[in-house]
Amino acid sequence: MAELSAVSSFLVAAVGLAVPLALAALGETVTQRTGVINIGLEGSVIWGALGGALGALAAGSYAGLACGVSTGALAALCFALFAVRLGTNQIITGTAVTIGSLGFTGAVFQSRFGATGIALELPTVAALEVPLLSDIPILGPALFNQAAPAYVAYLLAPLLAWLLFRTRWGLALRAVGESPDAAYAAGVPVIRTRLLATVFGGALAGLAGAHLSLVHTGTFAENMSAGKGFIAIAVVVLGRWSPWGVVAAALFFGAAEALQFALQAWDSELPYPLFLALPYLLSLAALVGWFGRARAPGGLGSQWPRARG
């Protein structure tokens, strides 16, 4: 029975760690499907974490989540205004947004709370137990005794899959990502589609950030996003730009991270950074096509309208 509960608590941790990745990666999937690669996602995550913290202090934990969504969306809007509206290079703009956000959130945090080193105590978002479903052995508590953002992710995956592949909006959105010229000729507003998709991605990354500060830790620390935004981009690629694939890839990364924590606790002979590196090695394997080749949207990373001459 002890073993069973060890497995169970491992799964709880794995799902919990996967949730922010899944949220940010689902948003980024929509963004990338329009041909925009938002490297500034990390910026949206850290802004979401700070926004969540400030919102939670002001008006409670759920207001914090909403606040994190908005600050994450605003950071993505910044990126989109430059990279989509003004046509600046997406990679450079995204990097600037990430670095700027990490610095700026730190500055805001210090000016509000001072650099005392005393951990901030935030009202956290409690786990919600889904009746009946959470009684399923082993998987039940892992999947259905999580905080609200987890359920958002569960609902979003099928919803986005349906939106992207079954609706006319999804069709127009994918056309923008595959071939902006053809989409434009068919009357799809390319710039507006890209702007909205990027802001949507930022909003979900913001929720992921708020999840970090309000569910995982109950505090805010500078740089606490710790590369989650970048991992989410890897998750999108590993998940092959499909919502279901992205959820599976996020679970995989979450499990790897949980395993690494578990191994640290177990004092195994293997050095734990080895396990930390495993998901990235597998991502590289996915990129070179070991699991069958994934094809990125045709217009990914491209400016539109193209600069001619």
Place this chain on the structure above:
Amino acid sequence: MSPGEIHGLIGENGAGKTTLARILGGLVAPDSGKVRIGGRAVELSGARQARALGVAMVHQHFSLVPSFTGLENISLLDPGAWNRRGAAARGYRERVEARARELRLAVELDQPVGGLGVGARQRIEVLKALMPDPRVLLLDEPTAVLAPQEVDGLLAVLRRVADAGGAVVLVAHKLDEVLAVATRVTVLRRGRRVLTTEVADTSAPELAEAMVGSEVAGSASSSRRRGAPRMPGEVCPRAARLAGVHARRDGREALRGVALEVRRGEIVGIAGVDGNGQRTLAAVLAGVQRPDEGEAELPPEVGWIPQDRTEEGLVGEFTITENVALALHGQPALRSGPWLDWRGVGEAALGVMREMEVQAEGAEMVASALSGGNQQRVVVGRELLRSGSLLVAESPTRGLDVKATAAVRARIRELAASGDEAPGIVLISTDLDEVLELADRTLVLVRGRLLEIAPGERTHRAIGRAMLGAQRVGNDW
């Protein structure tokens, strides 16, 4: 094939012309069989090797780097452009210019080719293929985008290449061009050679019959019949109106004060040498580009057959059905809220394929897997469905074979004559014959301005003069 020969390769869309040319050009390995060059069986494994063996190719879809200038594109694959240390060879520019003069190809060497019109890009493509003086020159439908005098110029270039001992393979749709220039001709149908003969021993009807099989031989010689001209006093409702329109493309002024009125049921033909503002005019009429100045009254839904079907017409990675859905997704009949009526779209896609006789394995086939001609058929069929009260057709038969060309032209005429529901049709084409055959009125687009041709002056010569007066090379938006 022997040196000095110009070999015409003709056939319908999907007959295998492009594939055969790509095998010769080293881009596709044959599943079986051998290629012999200079008596030796060779295995071609790439364009570079084919080039080293003296085979040069001019592609149907351009293989130029858009952000490079003409000269940079030409020098890219030409070993003669570089000296031993890999630096630009001295005097290369002069050699290119000399070759261009010798072949009488007017090319713009210093503009990025992405900003040039199709005709101008093609001249660079041809010059690029001819710089290393190849033994075999392959051209895949090179005349599809050229103005009449440019076609004559190109055919003369080919003759000069053949006279100098080169062998030329010309993949073409237009029988008269093949007959005018080729010494021998091969007809392909559905991947098989059905006929190879000396041009002197054959005739247009015989070739047409060989191309399409016996059933439609009659339609090969393009019909001269025009749609019935409108009665002068007859006033149909207006479909679209432009007044004093100025618009830019890539920072250059492409339209300079264009006025145009299109009534429902009429076909307005706009002739002109490629690169005089056609693409901008089409984008403005289609409602996707707003004019910088002036007024544009347009209907909410406009059918648009764009010039560049692979870039603007279709999403290559989408299926035929999805591509049809993309253009029709705004139509009330096919949607309810966020839903798309996929069954309705699927039927529409099958309808397009039937109507236009698209050769594909089904509506779920990915667009990029279709041959160029079949892609064009999908675009045309779809846009004919989409046009409400206005259809903008840019070179709608570019790259189509005789049979498909006749079918598209017949559909356009039919659409214009479909009574009160008929759309106004703007036909923008560099093919003067097409404009004269279809249009009720003719205008010439010259350096961003429209000249109306009086009904009495609708002759090749008068229009050609108006077009030529405008002919500028290269930087011609």
